[in-house]
Amino acid sequence: MNIxxxxxxxxxxxxxxxxxxxxxxxxxxxxxxxxxxxxxLEDSLGVLLVQRSTRNxxxxxxxxxxxxxTAGALSALAGALDNAALxxxxxxxxxxxxxxxxxxxxxxxxIASFVQAYPLVTLDITVTDEEFDIIGRGFDAGVRxxxxxxxxxxxxxxxxxxxxxxxxTPAYLAxxxxxxxxxxxxxxxxxxxxxxxxxxPWRWEFCENGQAFDVAVxxxxxxxxxxxxxxxxxxxxxxxxxxxxxxxxxxxxxxLVTVLDSYLPPFPGFFLYYPNxxxxxPKLRALVDHVRQFRGP
Numbered sequence: 001m002n003i004x005x006x007x008x009x010x011x012x013x014x015x016x017x018x019x020x021x022x023x024x025x026x027x028x029x030x031x032x033x034x035x036x037x038x039x040x041l042e043d044s045l046g047v048l049l050v051q052r053s054t055r056n057x058x059x060x061x062x063x064x065x066x067x068x069x070t071a072g073a074l075s076a077l078a079g080a081l082d083n084a085a086l087x088x089x090x091x092x093x094x095x096x097x098x099x100x101x102x103x104x105x106x107x108x109x110x111i112a113s114f115v116q117a118y119p120l121v122t123l124d125i126t127v128t129d130e131e132f133d134i135i136g137r138g139f140d141a142g143v144r145x146x147x148x149x150x151x152x153x154x155x156x157x158x159x160x161x162x163x164x165x166x167x168x169t170p171a172y173l174a175x176x177x178x179x180x181x182x183x184x185x186x187x188x189x190x191x192x193x194x195x196x197x198x199x200x201p202w203r204w205e206f207c208e209n210g211q212a213f214d215v216a217v218x219x220x221x222x223x224x225x226x227x228x229x230x231x232x233x234x235x236x237x238x239x240x241x242x243x244x245x246x247x248x249x250x251x252x253x254x255x256l257v258t259v260l261d262s263y264l265p266p267f268p269g270f271f272l273y274y275p276n277x278x279x280x281x282p283k284l285r286a287l288v289d290h291v292r293q294f295r296g297p
Contacts, residue, residue, distance in 0.1 A: 003044055004076075012039035012074055014050060015067040018057050033159045040142040088231030091120035098143040100226055101129050102270045103245040104159045105143050117238045121283045123291055128219070129195045129224070135275055142283050146268035154276065156288055157295060159245075159269035164205065167247050167256040168239040177237075182206040183261050184215045189238035191229050206263040217241075 013023035014034065024031040044050050048062035059067060066133065098105055105111075115123055126139070134142045134155065140147075145162070149155050166185070179185055192201040201222050203214035221232055226246060233240040234255060250256040272291050274284060 001205070003041070007037045007041040007044070008070055008074060010034050011041055011049065011063075012067065012071055014038060014057060014246060015059055015071070016061065020052075020057060057232075060209060089120055090118050090286040092281070092283050093122045093124060094141075094283045095124045095126070095139045096143065096287070097126050097128055097132075097137070097139045099145070099270075100129050101243045101246060102143045103144075103243065103248075105270060105272075107282050110158075110291070113294065114287065117290065118283070118286050121286065134273075139283070141272055141274040141287065143270055143272050146271045149271060149273045152275070153273040155271035155273040156291055157269065158272050159295070160292055161266040163244045163266045164243050164268040165244045165247060165251075165258045165263050166204070166239055166260050167251070167258050168233055169236050169255065170257055172233075172236045172238065173257065173277050178259055182208075182213075182215045182260055185215055185239065188217075189221075190217040190219040191221045191232050191240035192217060192221075192239050193226065193229060193242070194222055194224060196207065196224065202241075206260070207265050208263055 008031075010023065010027060010033075013026050016019060017023050017026065020031050020034050024034045027034065038050055045066075047062045048060050049066060051058045051060055070250045074140065100106075108123075111123065115121065131148065134140075135193070143158060146155060160246070166182075170200075176188060179188060182204065192204075194201045199263075201217075201219055203216050205212060205214045221229075221237060223229060226242060229242065230247065230250070232238070234250060241258065244251075244258075247256055251258065272281075274288075279287070
């Protein structure tokens with residue numbers, strides 16, 4: 001049997017308040033509309049539910065049974081609909097896939113301040129350099145360089161423009177010389193990166209006179225761990241390559257220095273991306289707003 005839930009809603013209000021006018025006020029409808037709803041429900045069920053008089057409203061035995069059996073279910077349904085409508089403060093599990101080189105997102109303050117501001121949100125971050133469909137993998141959002149984000153995604157800047165750098169210790173360069181052109185890197189001990197053992201090491205990308213080119217440096221040391229690359233370079237192991245933010249701490253301290261800067265122009269930085277700007281879940285909207293505020297102007 002198909003029953004309009006609005007009829008049950010009107011019946012529950014009458015049953016609880018024992019008054020048609022009070023029920024009408026609760027539902028923000030006319031008294032006549034409540035009366036008609038009760039009549040339609042009774043007609044659908046083929047049984048009298050409410051005894052009416054000029055002064056009193058009383059449930060029949062059938063009405064009492066219906067109220068007893070439906071009140072809890074309607075309350076649970078209302079709660080479920082509220083949850084589906086995502087009312088209230090941001091809450092729930094928020095899954096984000098983040099590339100390992102998104103230093104500004106991963107370095108701590110952005111994440112810590114977000115969970116402090118939204119204590120009901122559980123943030124689950126997977127750090128991965130694998131490229132995949134975040135929707136298909138069950139993620140709410142991702143963080144990647146802008147140039148590799150699909151065109152149909154909504155993208156919010158996490159950083160400004162970024163730059164790749166080639167770095168080494170002053171001691172290494174004093175011993176082995178400073179390369180003047182990217183192609184001279186093939187004469188140096190290089191520390192390279194690759195996403196997985198099944199793929200070739202990442203080719204180092206440069207630009208000369210507006211033309212992009214890359215260099216296969218044939219690294220003597222290859223890893224998928226950026227921290228190992230940094231440590232090895234700091235130990236004088238050679239020249240390594242990556243996003244400038246990754247090396248910022250050691251560059252500021254003079255423990256690492258950059259080379260070939262004129263061949264490494266800036267490019268669009270990191271973005272938080274997600275599939276749809278309409279009806280965002282409050283937990284994701286909260287992260288989007290937080291990223292905007294955290295980044296500043």
